[in-house]
Amino acid sequence: MIEEKSMGGLPAFVKCKCPRCRQGDMFVNKNPYQLKETMKMNDTCPICGQAFNLEVGFYYGSSYISYAFTVALSVATFVAWWVLIGFSLADGDHRLFYWIGINAVLLIALQPYLMRLARRGWLSFFARYDKDWRLHPAEKPERLNNAQEGNW
Secondary structure, three states, rough: OOOOOOOOOOHHHHHHHHOOOOOOOOEEOOOOOOOOOOOOOOOOOOOOOOOOOOOOOOHHHHHHHHHHHHHHHHHHHHHHHHHHHOOOOOOOOOHHHHHHHHHHHHHHHHHHHHHHHHHHHHHHHOOOOOOOOOOOOOOOEEOOOHHHHHOO
């Protein structure tokens, strides 16, 4: 049997792989633009068994990561627009307002993917990469309350 080698940190992050083994998919459907299943996650990693839902309401913290991604993306598009096109309100072109519109459309279009990246990033703070994950079994979450799961 050929062992599958785990990918590097950034490719695993971008592909929303398990932060512990960097091989298993976090989400049931790989396509974030199937909107009915955008946030549907596996309960555990299919490869290493890492639990993806560590406690009730765990992913509320991912909103901070999502906010950071959208601010960073907006700053990047702002700088790119400024360097490539420039801003001017005095000449009647209103290029600032064009950037605002294009940036808003871009953020809306990327939102499903950014939400997934935010969840992956948030889980990475709590489930670290373990190159010897086969030797160390995944810890079971201790604060999970299945009866309260749907109340959030």
